Structure formats: structure tokens, C-alpha cells
Amino acid sequence: MNTSIDFCGAKFPNPTVLASGILGVIGDSLKNVAEIGAGGVTSKSVWLERHEGHKNPTMMGSEHFYINAVGLPDGGIDKAREELGKYLEWKNSQPEGKRVPLIGNIVAGTIADFENIAGQMAEIGPDIIEVNISCPNVEDEFGRPFACVTADAAEVTRIVKSVSKNIPVAIKLSPNVANIGEIAAACEKQGADAITAVNTFGPGMVIDIDTAEPILANKVGGVSGPGIKPLAVKRVWDVAQAVSIPVIGMGGVLTGRDVIEFMMAGASLVGIGAGVFYRGSEIFSDVMLEVEEWMKENGVKDLSEVIGKAVK
Amino acid sequence: MKNDIPKVLKIAEVRDENPTVKTYVFRGCDLGAKPGQFVNLWMPRVDEKPFSVSYCDKDEFWLTIAAVGDFTRKLRDEFSVGDKLGVRGPYGKGYTIPEGKKIALLAGGYGAAPLYFVAQEAVKKGCTVEFIVGARNKDLLLYLDRIDQAEGMNLYIATDDGSSGEQGYNTQILERLIGDVDIVMTCGPEIMMKAAMDICEKAGKPIEVSIERYMKCGSGVCGNCCVDGLGVPVCTKGPVMLGSEARKIKGLAEFHRDNVGFKVVW
Ligand SMILES: Cc1cc2nc3c(=O)[nH]c(=O)nc-3n(C[C@H](O)[C@H](O)[C@H](O)COP(=O)(O)OP(=O)(O)OC[C@H]3O[C@@H](n4cnc5c(N)ncnc54)[C@H](O)[C@@H]3O)c2cc1C
Ligand SMILES: Cc1cc2nc3c(=O)[nH]c(=O)nc-3n(C[C@H](O)[C@H](O)[C@H](O)COP(=O)(O)O)c2cc1C
Numbered sequence: 001m002n003t004s005i006d007f008c009g010a011k012f013p014n015p016t017v018l019a020s021g022i023l024g025v026i027g028d029s030l031k032n033v034a035e036i037g038a039g040g041v042t043s044k045s046v047w048l049e050r051h052e053g054h055k056n057p058t059m060m061g062s063e064h065f066y067i068n069a070v071g072l073p074d075g076g077i078d079k080a081r082e083e084l085g086k087y088l089e090w091k092n093s094q095p096e097g098k099r100v101p102l103i104g105n106i107v108a109g110t111i112a113d114f115e116n117i118a119g120q121m122a123e124i125g126p127d128i129i130e131v132n133i134s135c136p137n138v139e140d141e142f143g144r145p146f147a148c149v150t151a152d153a154a155e156v157t158r159i160v161k162s163v164s165k166n167i168p169v170a171i172k173l174s175p176n177v178a179n180i181g182e183i184a185a186a187c188e189k190q191g192a193d194a195i196t197a198v199n200t201f202g203p204g205m206v207i208d209i210d211t212a213e214p215i216l217a218n219k220v221g222g223v224s225g226p227g228i229k230p231l232a233v234k235r236v237w238d239v240a241q242a243v244s245i246p247v248i249g250m251g252g253v254l255t256g257r258d259v260i261e262f263m264m265a266g267a268s269l270v271g272i273g274a275g276v277f278y279r280g281s282e283i284f285s286d287v288m289l290e291v292e293e294w295m296k297e298n299g300v301k302d303l304s305e306v307i308g309k310a311v312k
Numbered sequence: 313m314k315n316d317i318p319k320v321l322k323i324a325e326v327r328d329e330n331p332t333v334k335t336y337v338f339r340g341c342d343l344g345a346k347p348g349q350f351v352n353l354w355m356p357r358v359d360e361k362p363f364s365v366s367y368c369d370k371d372e373f374w375l376t377i378a379a380v381g382d383f384t385r386k387l388r389d390e391f392s393v394g395d396k397l398g399v400r401g402p403y404g405k406g407y408t409i410p411e412g413k414k415i416a417l418l419a420g421g422y423g424a425a426p427l428y429f430v431a432q433e434a435v436k437k438g439c440t441v442e443f444i445v446g447a448r449n450k451d452l453l454l455y456l457d458r459i460d461q462a463e464g465m466n467l468y469i470a471t472d473d474g475s476s477g478e479q480g481y482n483t484q485i486l487e488r489l490i491g492d493v494d495i496v497m498t499c500g501p502e503i504m505m506k507a508a509m510d511i512c513e514k515a516g517k518p519i520e521v522s523i524e525r526y527m528k529c530g531s532g533v534c535g536n537c538c539v540d541g542l543g544v545p546v547c548t549k550g551p552v553m554l555g556s557e558a559r560k561i562k563g564l565a566e567f568h569r570d571n572v573g574f575k576v577v578w
Contacts, residue, residue, distance in 0.1 A: 023535035023545065025573040028562075032543030044535065050572055056360035057352070059529050060400070061316045070534060075574040083573075210320035211396055213356040277533045278314055280548070 001295055002302045003288065005039065007246055007268050008168035008193050010101040010127040014039035014291070015259060015303065016284050019250050019273035020105040020130065020172070021045065021070065023281060027086035034091070034100035037285035040269060041087070041100060045072050045107035045132045046080040048117050054137070055217035060206065061225060066274035067204055069137045069221030072107055077120050080104070084124050101127035103170070106160075107135065109142040114156050119163035129167050130248075131160050134174035134199035136222045147174035147199070150186045157190035168193035170248060175201050175228075175235045181242030188243045196248040196271070197239045198232050200224045225274035228252045233265045240266020240308060254278055256290025263303070264310035316531060318354045318398030324372070326392055329454040332379050333422055334388060338399065339372040347430040348406030348499075348522060348552040351375070352530050354398030355391075359383045362527045362547075364499070365402060366425035367432070376425030376454070403530035404551050407520050412438040413494040418486050418508050419445045420500020424455045426522070427499050435464040442489050444468040446482025446504070450475040483507045490515040498522070502578060506565035509555040519555035526571055536573060 003014040017040035018024065018033045024044040033041050053073025060067060074080075084104060091099050104126030108114040114131070121129050133156050134147035146152040153171065160169050171187040173180055175198035184195045200222025206215045214220075232251020240247050249267025253259060254275050262270045275283045295303060325337035345351070345365040353375065354360040361383050367374040379388040391397070407430050415434050417427045424445050431441045443465050447453045450471055459467045468485045469477025478485070483504060486496065490511055496519040498508045505521040512519040523546045525537035532548035539546055541562035546553075558564060567575045 022533055023538065025535040026538050026540060026543070026569070028540050028543035029535050029538035029545070030543075032538075044573075050574065052572065055358070056528055057318065057354055057398075059533065060318070061314055061531070063314055070528070073536075073572040075572045079574060206317065208318065208320055208356070208398065211356050211398075215318060215354070215356075215398070217357075217359065274533070277316070277529075277531050281532060281544075 001292060003291065005268055005304055008128055012039040012101055012269060013097065014288050015263065015269045016040070016287055017103065017248060017269050017271045018042055018284070019271035020103075020132065022273045022276050027083035030087045030102065031090050033281055033284065036281055037288055038100060040103060042103040042130060042271070043080065043084055043105050043126075044074060045105045045135065046077055046117065046121065047072070047074045047107055048077055048113055050074070050076045057215055057217060059221070060215065061274065061277045064225070065223050065227040066225035066277055067206060067216065067221040067223050068200070069216045069218035071137050071218060072135055077117060080121070081124055084126060088125060103128045103130045105130040105132055105172070107132040111155060111159055115159045115163055118160040122164045122167050126167065128170055128194065129160065129164055130170045130172055130196055131156060132172045132199070134172050136174070136176065136200060136203045137218060145174050147172070147183065148177050150179070150183050153183050154186040154190045157187040157192045161191040170194035170196045172196035172199055173239070174199050175231060175251070180235050181238040184239045185242045188245050192245060194246050194248060195239050195243060196250070198235045198251050201228050201231060224251060225277070226252045226254055229258065233261060236262055236267050237265040237311065241311060253287075254283075256287045256294055259287055259291055260294060260306055263306045264308070266308045266311055268304070268307050316400055318352070318400045320396050320398050323391060323393050323395050323397065329376060331451055333376060333454050335366065335374050335376045335425070337372060337374050341373065342370050343368050343373045343399070343402055345373060345402035346406035347409065347433050348426060349402035349404050350551065351399050351401035351403065354400070355383065355387065356398065358386060360398070362403075362530065364426035364522075365429060367429050376422055378422045401530060404547055405549070405553070407497050407552050409433050409437055410439065410495065414442070414492060415439050416442040416444060416486060416489055416493040416496045418482060418496060418498040418500070418504070419443070420482065420504045421447060421452065422454065423499030423522070424453070427497065428455050428458060430497055431459065431462065431465050435462065439464070441465040442468065442493060444470070444482045444485045444489070446470045446500075448472045481507070483511060487511055490517060493517065495519070502565040509558065512555055520552050521555055521558050522551045523553060523558060523561070524551060525568055536569070536571065
């Protein structure tokens with residue numbers, strides 16, 4: 001049985017990927033998630049400079065949804081150089097087949113800063129650069145995400161591609177648009193090597209009725225977790241049909257069956273974020289056991305066969 | 313199924329422990345916390361911070377809080393009986409309380425509060441407790457009367473300036489007692505816990521420590537409290553862990569990380 005996925009020139013031992021913003025603050029944590037069994041790991045979004053993020057509460061979950069407004073806290077690119085460098089050193093010391101690829105996620109508030117940070121991330125040398133143009137939680141600071149305007153998404157892609165050297169670039173899109181397929185296609189046209197879909201929905205809000213106060217310190221936050229899964233599957237489906245580059249799909253994945261569902265909608269890799277809240281960091285190994293069981297039951301020998309299978 | 317939305321409770325009682333520390337009592341809530349576990353305390357419109365549970369039964373629980381910065385000073389100055397705060401948890405792993413053993417508890421600063429909860433449960437399970445507290449001076453000590461009056465607990469005090477108990481570090485008392493105890497549990501400054509780990513290693517005795525890092529979610533999601541070396545979030549894989557495990561943390565008692573994951577020297 002083969003569960004490995006070739007994606008933009010990197011070999012992922014399996015399709016599960018730690019989503020950006022979950023457990024990705026330090027290199028040793030990424031390593032821990034890789035050792036547990038993730039097929040790929042993504043850094044938290046890295047800024048050029050230190051970025052504070054919002055006050056707490058920054059996140060919470062119920063049985064139906066997870067909501068967060070961490071506000072992209074980060075120590076800046078110099079810290080990333082140290083932490084991601086540590087991860088890459090460990091990764092490269094592993095035997096072939098056990099080298100879990102690193103996706104370096106970057107964020108910026110302006111096109112010029114994207115050029116700068118992308119160039120520096122390329123020097124660090126992750127397997128893929130993922131460009132977060134879709135965070136709904138810093139709108140107060142930076143206005144509407146680039147991912148919500150086709151021309152902006154395309155322009156960020158062009159600029160990042162111009163400095164990313166030989167490192168493949170994935171553009172991470174927002175689900176909060178009516179035309180995600182069109183936006184994905186515009187990114188592809190500017191040279192994007194992959195699309196990540198999707199970031200969180202919303203923004204949403206949770207109000208405590210005993211104090212009549214919104215609970216998140218930022219009041220609003222991005223919604224993820226089980227409740228968004230059907231919405232995210234449809235976005236991945238739309239993107240996969242609009243482009244011929246591969247897709248990292250995510251949004252509400254909790255089980256092995258969810259992983260296969262996203263793959264059937266057209267995703268080659270599948271991100272897990274809020275799932276860590278519901279099933280702990282062991283979710284990566286647990287989910288892959290479930291995937292393998294399903295493969296056995298259904299006589300699937302090579303997992304990549306299921307990619308896009310529902311798209312007729 | 314998982315639900316992690318803060319539950320709003322009224323402060324039922326506030327007790328002064330010393331000039332900087334107060335205990336906040338909440339009633340009418342079965343939190344179900346074990347000694348060593350913590351909650352996130354939400355102050356609407358302000359912030360949310362982690363605090364260890366210092367007592368818990370079917371109907372009430374306590375948080376014992378030192379006023380050290382913006383959040384905790386605001387709590388001290390502006391919150392009293394009847395005011396509302398949000399609580400979620402309990403989070404993390406607590407201490408493993410054995411049956412019928414001789415336990416030494418080593419507390420620094422507000423660490424005496426969660427360890428008092430340990431001591432009560434340990435006595436219930438037939439353990440004897442050597443309760444060693446320490447602080448810079450006598451004004452910073454807390455819970456002394458409670459410990460002194462409890463059955464099955466012996467109190468030992470050390471202060472840096474000798475204003476109460478013996479002068480010096482509380483670890484020197486542990487060094488004297490270590491031969492007579494089965495296990496050590498500690499909570500307080502990391503440098504103190506590290507010293508206790510060394511004493512226990514030399515004596516071949518097990519120890520449990522409580523590792524505090526900057527926490528946000530309490531659920532092992534955000535990654536802010538992940539420790540170097542082990543790579544795990546201590547909000548779920550700790551805060552309480554065996555000394556043998558804590559030894560694998562790189563930079564133990566040397567550095568921690570701030571709210572964006574930046575290294576800060578202790
Ligand atoms: C598991 C755990 C249990 C704790 N139990 C207690 C307790 O029982 N009693 C008590 O008084 N304090 C406890 N603390 C520490 C308490 O969380 C901090 O004192 C409090 O957050 C300080 O906030 P502030 O705004 O008043 O001060 P600040 O000026 O913001 O910070 C003062 C110090 O507290 C630390 N701190 C601030 N925010 C956090 C955070 N979100 N997580 C961890 N550390 C933080 C800072 O690094 C700094 O060293 C515990 C911390 C942890 C992680
Ligand atoms: C706590 C939290 C923090 C996140 N931080 C980031 C981030 O820094 N950068 C980013 O591109 N996406 C971030 N996301 C979005 C996730 O990577 C993912 O796209 C989204 O949560 C949907 O997947 P899920 O339902 O599995 O969580 C974050 C999500 C959560 C829950």
C-alpha cells in the first residue's frame with residue numbers, strides 16, 4: 001500500500017499536513033508533529049518583523065466549530081531562520097522516505113513586504129513556500145485580505161514568484177469570496193505552483209450571554225473545524241476544476257474518511273488544523289490508520305488514485 | 313464531546329493570603345480539577361490568563377493569584393465578591409498522587425497554593441506530607457496556617473533573609489529530608505525546581521515538576537507553550553511532568569518564550 005504523495009517535487013510520506021498556525025511556533029514542535037506521523041508540516045505565518053497578535057481569549061472550540069483570532073503573532077523572520085533551520089537540519093538527517101517536507105508560510109501587509117519576506121524565506125529553503133493572503137483576523141490593521149480581490153492575489157503571486165528562486169509557491173486562499181476558482185486561476189497564471197484552500201471562514205463571533213460580551217478579545221475570528229467541512233470541500237472542488245496545479249485542501253478534517261473526501265474533491269494533500277483540538281496531536285497517526293484501513297477495505301493500492309475521483 | 317467556551321461565574325469570596333496574593337473562591341460549579349491542573353481565567357474585554365487550581369470539590373474551587381502585572385493587578389484592584397469572570401478548563405496533566413507514601417512538597421512563591429491541594433488529596437490517600445515552603449521574605453509566604461493546622465502535614469520554612477523559618481533556600485531543607493521520603497513534588501520558580509531535580513537524581517528519588525510557559529489555548533493547539541527539546545505543548549503534555557521527562561527540555565531554567573515565541577532569559 002502506498003500512501004506517499006509527490007507534490008511540487010517533494011515527497012510527502014502521506015497526505016496529511018499540519019496546517020499553518022497550529023503547533024508551528026518552534027522547530028522542535030514541527031519535528032514532534034513529524035515524528036507523530038504528519039506527512040508534511042507548515043510553519044506559523046512568518047512576518048518580516050515581530051508581530052504581537054491579539055490579546056486572549058484568542059481561540060475556543062465547541063463540538064461544531066473552532067474559532068480563532070490569534071492575530072498572527074510571530075517573532076519575525078530572524079526567529080524563523082533559527083527555528084525552521086533547526087527543523088530542516090533534523091529533516092535532512094533522516095533516512096529517505098522519512099524526510100517530512102516543510103512548508104514555510106509567510107505573511108505581509110504590503111506587496112513590497114511580501115517581496116522581501118518571500119526572498120528571505122526562500123533563503124531558509126523550505127520545500128514549499130505558502131503565501132498567506134487570506135487571514136481574516138488582521139483586517140483592522142491591513143484591510144481586506146489580498147485573497148479577496150483577484151488582481152491583488154495575482155500581484156502577490158507574481159512578486160513572490162519573482163524572488164522565490166527554485167522553491168515552489170503555494171498561494172493560500174480565502175473561502176470568503178464568490179469566485180475562488182477565478183482567483184485560483186489568476187494565481188496559476190502568475191506562476192503559482194499550488195493552491196492551498198482554504199483559510200478560515202467568516203469572520204464569526206461568539207457572545208457570552210451572561211456578561212453580554214463577545215468572548216474573543218478581537219471580538220471576531222475565523223471559523224474552522226467540523227462545521228465548515230462541507231463548505232471547504234466545495235471550495236476545494238471549485239479550485240481543483242479551475243486550475244491544473246495541485247491543491248492542498250483543508251477545513252474541518254477530523255478523520256481518515258475526511259482526508260479521502262478532500263482528496264476526492266481534488267486535493268493532493270490535506271491540512272489538519274482544528275482537528276488537533278478535537279483529537280490531539282496524535283490525530284496525524286490516527287487519521288492515517290483510518291485511511292489505510294479504508295484503502296484495504298476498498299482495494300486501493302496507491303492513495304494518489306483517489307485524487308479528484310469525485311470530479312467527473 | 314469537546315466544549316471549550318468560557319463559563320461565567322461570580323466570585324463567591326476573596327481571601328487575602330499575603331500583601332500580593334489573594335485567593336478567589338468560586339461556588340456552584342463542579343470543575344472536576346485534579347491537583348496540578350489549571351484553568352484559563354477570562355476577564356471580559358481585557359485578557360485571559362492561566363492559573364492553577366488551589367482547591368476543588370463538587371461545589372467549589374479556588375484560584376490563588378499573585379498580582380504581578382496588568383491582568384493580575386486589575387483583578388486585585390477592581391474585582392471583588394459578586395463580580396463575573398469566565399473560566400474554562402481544567403487543562404493539562406496534574407500530579408500523580410500515590411497511596412500511603414511519604415511525600416515531600418517543595419513550594420516556591422504561589423506554588424504553595426496548588427501544592428496545598430496536592431497535600432490534601434495525598435493525606436486523604438494515607439500519605440504523610442513534608443511541606444517545604446520558601447520565599448524571599450516572610451511577607452511572600454502563604455498558606456502557612458492551613459498547612460500547619462492540617463493533619464498529616466509537617467511544615468518547613470526557609471526565607472532568603474531569614475525573616476521566617478531558617479535562612480537560605482528551601483532546597484537545603486529538601487536535601488536534609490530526601491533520604492526519608494519516597495517522592496518529591498514541586499511547584500515554583502524553574503531554577504528551584506531544577507535544583508530539586510538534581511537533589512532527587514542524586515538520591516535516586518522520583519520527582520514531579522510543574523512547567524509554566526506562556527499559554528494561550530490550553531488545548532495543545534496554538535503551540536505557544538511548546539518547549540525546546542521535547543517539542544510538545546506543556547499545556548496538555550504538562551504542566552506537571554516527571555523530572556526525567558523535564559530533563560529533556562532544552563534550556564530548562566535558562567529561558568522561556570514570550571507571547572510570540574521569542575526566547576526570554578529567566
Ligand atoms: C500552568 C500555569 C499555572 C499558573 N498558575 C498560577 C497561579 O496559580 N497563581 C498565579 O498567581 N499565577 C499563576 N501562573 C502565572 C500567571 O499566568 C501569570 O502570573 C499571569 O499570566 C500574569 O499576567 P499579568 O498580565 O498580570 O502580568 P504580565 O506582566 O503580563 O506577566 C508577568 C509574568 O507572567 C507571565 N505570563 C503572562 N501571561 C502569561 C500567560 N498567558 N501564560 C503564562 N505566563 C504568562 C509572563 O511571562 C511574565 O513572566 C500560572 C501560569 C501557568 C502557565
Ligand atoms: C488557531 C489557529 C491559527 C491559525 N493560524 C494561521 C496562520 O498563522 N496562517 C495561516 O495561513 N492560517 C492559519 N490558520 C488557518 C488554518 O491553517 C486552516 O486554514 C483553517 O483553520 C482550516 O482548517 P481546520 O478546519 O482544519 O482548522 C489558523 C487556524 C487556527 C485554528
